[in-house]
Amino acid sequence: MTAPAQSLPATHPQSLLFREAFRGHPAGLAVITATGPEGPIGLTASSVASVSADPPALVFSLSGRTTAPLLAAADTVLVHLMDAGQAETVRTFATPGSARFTEDMDWEFLPTGEPLLRHSTWALRCSITDRVDVGSSRVIVAAVLGIQGQATGHGPLVYHDRTYHQLSEGSSLPG
Amino acid sequence: MTAPAQSLPATHPQSLLFREAFRGHPAGLAVITATGPEGPIGLTASSVASVSADPPALVFSLSGRTTAPLLAAADTVLVHLMDAGQAETVRTFATPGSARFTEDMDWEFLPTGEPLLRHSTWALRCSITDRVDVGSSRVIVAAVLGIQGQATGHGPLVYHDRTYHQLSEGSSLPG
Numbered sequence: 473m474t475a476p477a478q479s480l481p482a483t484h485p486q487s488l489l490f491r492e493a494f495r496g497h498p499a500g501l502a503v504i505t506a507t508g509p510e511g512p513i514g515l516t517a518s519s520v521a522s523v524s525a526d527p528p529a530l531v532f533s534l535s536g537r538t539t540a541p542l543l544a545a546a547d548t549v550l551v552h553l554m555d556a557g558q559a560e561t562v563r564t565f566a567t568p569g570s571a572r573f574t575e576d577m578d579w580e581f582l583p584t585g586e587p588l589l590r591h592s593t594w595a596l597r598c599s600i601t602d603r604v605d606v607g608s609s610r611v612i613v614a615a616v617l618g619i620q621g622q623a624t625g626h627g628p629l630v631y632h633d634r635t636y637h638q639l640s641e642g643s644s645l646p647g
Numbered sequence: 648m649t650a651p652a653q654s655l656p657a658t659h660p661q662s663l664l665f666r667e668a669f670r671g672h673p674a675g676l677a678v679i680t681a682t683g684p685e686g687p688i689g690l691t692a693s694s695v696a697s698v699s700a701d702p703p704a705l706v707f708s709l710s711g712r713t714t715a716p717l718l719a720a721a722d723t724v725l726v727h728l729m730d731a732g733q734a735e736t737v738r739t740f741a742t743p744g745s746a747r748f749t750e751d752m753d754w755e756f757l758p759t760g761e762p763l764l765r766h767s768t769w770a771l772r773c774s775i776t777d778r779v780d781v782g783s784s785r786v787i788v789a790a791v792l793g794i795q796g797q798a799t800g801h802g803p804l805v806y807h808d809r810t811y812h813q814l815s816e817g818s819s820l821p822g
Contacts (some may be wrong), residue, residue, distance in 0.1 A: 474754050476707075485814065486703050487701040487812070489796060490700050490794060492796065493728055493768075493771065494697040494700075494705075496730075496768065497697075497804045498673065498803045498814060501675040514813055518696070519698075519706070521693070521706075521707070522672075522694065522708070523670040523694075523708040523781045523786055524708075524781045524782045524783070524784035525662045525665050525669075526662040527781070527782050528662055529782070531706060531811060532696070533696055533698040533706055535698075553668055553669075556820065593668075594671070594812050602786070604777045606698045606788060606790075607701065607702050607704070608699070608789050609698050613779050613786050615781075618661075621667065628671060628672075628673045628808075629673070629820075630807075630814065630818075633803075635820075637820065640818070643812040643813055643815065644812050645734055645812065
């Protein structure tokens with residue numbers, strides 16, 4: 473234990489401990505896209521979570537100085553939930569400066585304007601309803617306008633400790 | 648594909664599709680506790696995500712009619728990030744009506760008033776800074792006041808398709 477319970481009001485460098493805590497917290501992966509002032513934009517997010525099924529709404533957080541502010545300013549976004557068959561695309565959108573929306577990448581503009589990654593398992597078209605600024609990051613709450621799903625045959629993809637993992641029946645704990 | 652791209656403004660029962668999409672989206676697990684008007688309260692959440700490391704802040708969503716409104720009304724909460732060694736505790740706090748904070752459960756009140764689950768890997772003491780209502784659910788943004796961690800020797804715990812999974816080196820995808 474790095475600190476006894478009594479010293480919770482931390483004496484440690486909080487940001488380092490915080491990063492360590494969340495590096496060990498597993499997460500699913502999504503690629504969030506929109507059309508910005510200069511064309512299609514997108515980034516990988518490990519923070520997408522369900523808020524409410526009825527009405528359908530979700531939340532995610534955005535950090536970074538390039539794509540994040542443009543995404544946060546969009547009226548509508550596409551949240552693609554990604555599986556283990558899309559690890560390469562997830563890596564591309566997680567890597568600063570990587571080439572995105574190239575001819576090699578299978579994508580198209582929807583009639584509503586957002587760039588759709590055709591191979592994602594689920595694509596949720598959302599309207600941003602709330603933005604909460606936290607330092608230089610933002611929490612985004614979005615209402616789901618439409619949902620498209622397809623069976624990909626791939627297993628779920630999990631991010632943990634900077635590594636991509638695939639779940640299988642063998643990884644399940646006894647009930 | 649359940650619908651061609653052109654029909655994203657859904658013709659399907661959105662809530663059902665939404666639930667199906669997020670049932671397939673893996674997540675880490677946390678137990679969030681606080682002290683309510685009538686004593687210690689807590690619930691399992693699969694929505695905890697990092698927002699910002701500097702200043703440290705996190706987000707989660709709350710649904711439900713019993714514990715959730717009490718937690719959302721608290722000034723401070725303890726967010727326990729849980730690993731595979733704590734699956735039993737995670738199940739307890741995920742099961743409506745289950746007995747919590749019993750003598751068998753290893754917990755204590757912190758001097759600051761929140762109930763600490765002693766075996767959690769990480770406990771983050773947080774002050775709720777923002778609440779966004781979405782239907783009958785709430786998005787909660789919280790500033791981290793203090794962090795306590797301990798090595799438990801257990802692997803990460805992942806929730807997917809209503810099943811608990813354990814990650815291992817064997818589950819990692821080639822880089």
